[in-house]
Amino acid sequence: MLQRSNALRCLTRASYGRSSKPFLTHLHNPWFRRSYSPGPSDGQPYEIAVLGGGITGLSTAYWLTKKAPKANITVYEASKRVGGWVQSLEMDVDGDTVVFETGPRTLRTGSVNAMVTQAMLEDLDLADDIIFTSKDAASSRNRYIYYPDHLVRIPFPVDGLLDTLSTVLLEPAFEGILWQVLKEPWKWTRPSHLLDESVGEFLTRRIGKTATNNLVSAVFHGIYAGDIWQLSAKSIMRSAWELEGSFGSFGRGLSECLEHGALVDARDAELKSVLEPFLDGSQFMDDFKSSSVFAFKGGLSRLTEALETYLEDCPNVTLMTNCHVDDLTCEGALDLHNSGVLTDGKVRFNVTDMTDERRLRAPQVVDKDLVISTLPSRVLASMFAWKTESGISPYRGRPIPSIEMGDWATVMVVNFYFRESNIVPVKGFGYLIPQSVPFENNPERALGVIFDSDAVTGQDTGSGTKLTVMMGGHYWAGWDKYPSPEHATQMAMDLLKRHIGDIPEPAKTMATLQENCIPQYRVGWDTATKSAHEQLLHYFGGRLRVAGPSWHGVGLHDCTRAAYDVTEGADGWHRGKSEPRTGLEMFKEDPVFLHSKTMQQPKKTRFY
Numbered sequence: 001m002l003q004r005s006n007a008l009r010c011l012t013r014a015s016y017g018r019s020s021k022p023f024l025t026h027l028h029n030p031w032f033r034r035s036y037s038p039g040p041s042d043g044q045p046y047e048i049a050v051l052g053g054g055i056t057g058l059s060t061a062y063w064l065t066k067k068a069p070k071a072n073i074t075v076y077e078a079s080k081r082v083g084g085w086v087q088s089l090e091m092d093v094d095g096d097t098v099v100f101e102t103g104p105r106t107l108r109t110g111s112v113n114a115m116v117t118q119a120m121l122e123d124l125d126l127a128d129d130i131i132f133t134s135k136d137a138a139s140s141r142n143r144y145i146y147y148p149d150h151l152v153r154i155p156f157p158v159d160g161l162l163d164t165l166s167t168v169l170l171e172p173a174f175e176g177i178l179w180q181v182l183k184e185p186w187k188w189t190r191p192s193h194l195l196d197e198s199v200g201e202f203l204t205r206r207i208g209k210t211a212t213n214n215l216v217s218a219v220f221h222g223i224y225a226g227d228i229w230q231l232s233a234k235s236i237m238r239s240a241w242e243l244e245g246s247f248g249s250f251g252r253g254l255s256e257c258l259e260h261g262a263l264v265d266a267r268d269a270e271l272k273s274v275l276e277p278f279l280d281g282s283q284f285m286d287d288f289k290s291s292s293v294f295a296f297k298g299g300l301s302r303l304t305e306a307l308e309t310y311l312e313d314c315p316n317v318t319l320m321t322n323c324h325v326d327d328l329t330c331e332g333a334l335d336l337h338n339s340g341v342l343t344d345g346k347v348r349f350n351v352t353d354m355t356d357e358r359r360l361r362a363p364q365v366v367d368k369d370l371v372i373s374t375l376p377s378r379v380l381a382s383m384f385a386w387k388t389e390s391g392i393s394p395y396r397g398r399p400i401p402s403i404e405m406g407d408w409a410t411v412m413v414v415n416f417y418f419r420e421s422n423i424v425p426v427k428g429f430g431y432l433i434p435q436s437v438p439f440e441n442n443p444e445r446a447l448g449v450i451f452d453s454d455a456v457t458g459q460d461t462g463s464g465t466k467l468t469v470m471m472g473g474h475y476w477a478g479w480d481k482y483p484s485p486e487h488a489t490q491m492a493m494d495l496l497k498r499h500i501g502d503i504p505e506p507a508k509t510m511a512t513l514q515e516n517c518i519p520q521y522r523v524g525w526d527t528a529t530k531s532a533h534e535q536l537l538h539y540f541g542g543r544l545r546v547a548g549p550s551w552h553g554v555g556l557h558d559c560t561r562a563a564y565d566v567t568e569g570a571d572g573w574h575r576g577k578s579e580p581r582t583g584l585e586m587f588k589e590d591p592v593f594l595h596s597k598t599m600q601q602p603k604k605t606r607f608y
């Protein structure tokens with residue numbers, strides 16, 4: 001096991017200055033072999049810029065060191081620190097250390113995207129810093145919703161039939177759900193002209209209003225802080241959308257899947273087959289298999305700090321913080337579009353060093369062979385400039401309108417630490433609050449409460465209770481002023497007292513406004529992404545690629561996966577030989593789904 005794990009480490013380490021071993025030619029896997037091939041054939045240094053130093057930007061630079069080891073890589077980050085929304089703060093409470101997370105905190109195991117993160121963790125030697133939460137732990141089995149005025153435990157698959165039935169039949173939250181689920185296979189299927197609809201509409205058609213309003217809206221608060229009546233079913237619930245599309249109903253689809261295997265995205269299946277052989281020997285594979293989520297001893301920042309240290313150690317990587325990037329242009333790419341010839345054009349932009357705000361330096365003009373933007377789409381859109389005969393055009397954002405993509409949810413995160421242990425009468429992950437809860441039970445417009453000290457054990461030295469209240473999201477859309485940290489803390493305390501009961505005075509609190517932190521993939525989002533792909537290709541000819549939550553999913557694993565994907569073929573030797581990329585090519589066509597057992601596409605059994 002140890003030998004395999006060391007092999008993996010050598011495998012994934014860049015040959016560029018980091019690894020004590022030369023690149024390994026005995027590797028069976030074509031991907032890893034490719035990553036260690038020599039650099040650009042013309043011998044020119046290949047200059048790559050990564051815009052943004054959040055988790056996607058750092059991971060992109062990380063994967064570039066593996067896949068384009070001879071390139072010079074510069075990461076430009078506008079703020080003083082890298083890490084983006086990932087920020088863990090160690091607080092001192094009466095001599096104890098308590099970790100407050102202001103963004104994501106636990107990561108799910110089990111997906112293909114999680115395997116990408118797992119490969120990075122292994123390579124970064126983070127095994128000792130990981131805290132696994134077993135699938136049997138209370139926080140894995142107990143998830144609650146608050147409806148309409150009390151906590152309701154969501155039935156767990158291994159609960160007894162009697163327990164599940166009594167909850168489903170007696171709780172107002174589940175009223176009528178059983179009947180709706182039973183008749184789902186006979187409900188009308190969507191007509192072929194319906195190209196997308198909201199999650200709310202889609203699921204109301206299939207499983208009825210109660211489940212949609214009381215359960216699904218709560219889950220979507222926990223992921224998107226969003227409104228199910230606006231989020232896109234086709235983009236967010238891809239396999240459910242496909243189940244209905246192929247089989248006419250979930251019920252009929254599931255019975256087909258029992259026989260032929262669950263539906264898996266063909267791209268995921270391919271990546272899984274690449275990563276699995278290596279991760280099987282990973283030192284913490286067993287822990288990954290037996291746990292539902294994992295976290296880090298010092299918080300999730302441990303991961304971004306490790307990435308930062310790794311990148312700082314790579315001689316071909318430069319991390320630049322406090323840097324403002326603007327006026328992105330590319331001329332050569334237009335020739336590509338018009339004549340079909342890939343020219344040697346570069347992407348040009350201005351970089352302003354903002355370190356000393358009183359003495360702003362003149363912007364520096366930078367030319368790069370490839371730029372990978374991991375910035376939010378709206379930020380990228382504001383950076384475009386266009387060249388005219390008289391110089392740079394003033395109309396920023398206009399040349400590529402579809403890049404703006406839509407709106408983002410703002411979340412107020414309020415962390416609490418109480419000296420007393422077990423102040424919540426139940427144990428579990430926490431609770432989510434559905435959209436259907438009456439205003440008087442949730443005037444603060446909270447989205448959910450996390451029982452951090454149950455969800456992750458062993459992170460703090462104290463034995464008190466740690467909770468996080470999240471408020472806002474779609475409820476606060478369009479607000480131009482938000483509650484102050486003091487006001488937000490008071491609102492969160494009021495909410496906890498109303499929902500949980502007797503709550504002591506907290507020993508430590510912290511309120512952080514995460515403005516525009518979660519993109520909202522609204523109905524029609526897939527069409528917008530397709531046109532963003534086409535426009536990026538048209539104006540930048542493959543020299544500007546994009547990755548990150550604006551396009552590739554809002555979870556941390558989605559970000560590491562996007563980083564992995566966007567760095568494919570980034571080593572510069574495909575110049576003029578392969579298809580130029582944008583990072584959005586996977587959205588050109590609808591995804592292909594395969595049955596996991598047969599690896600065949602489902603036979604469409606529906607009829608209109």
Ligand SMILES: C=Cc1c2[nH]c(c1C)Cc1[nH]c(c(CCC(=O)O)c1C)Cc1[nH]c(c(C)c1CCC(=O)O)Cc1[nH]c(c(C)c1C=C)C2
Pocket residue numbers: 102103104105106107108221222223224225293411413429430431432447448449450470471514517518554555556557
């Ligand atoms: C700033 C807060 C965030 C909210 N959602 C996300 C963030 C970063 C993104 C997100 N949250 C979850 C997922 C799905 C699964 C995953 O990739 O981990 C995503 C993409 C689920 C989730 N939601 C909360 C937690 C602690 C988790 C992860 C662990 C788990 O599923 O067991 C809590 C939570 N997140 C948000 C709210 C409003 C909320 C409420 C309690 C918004």
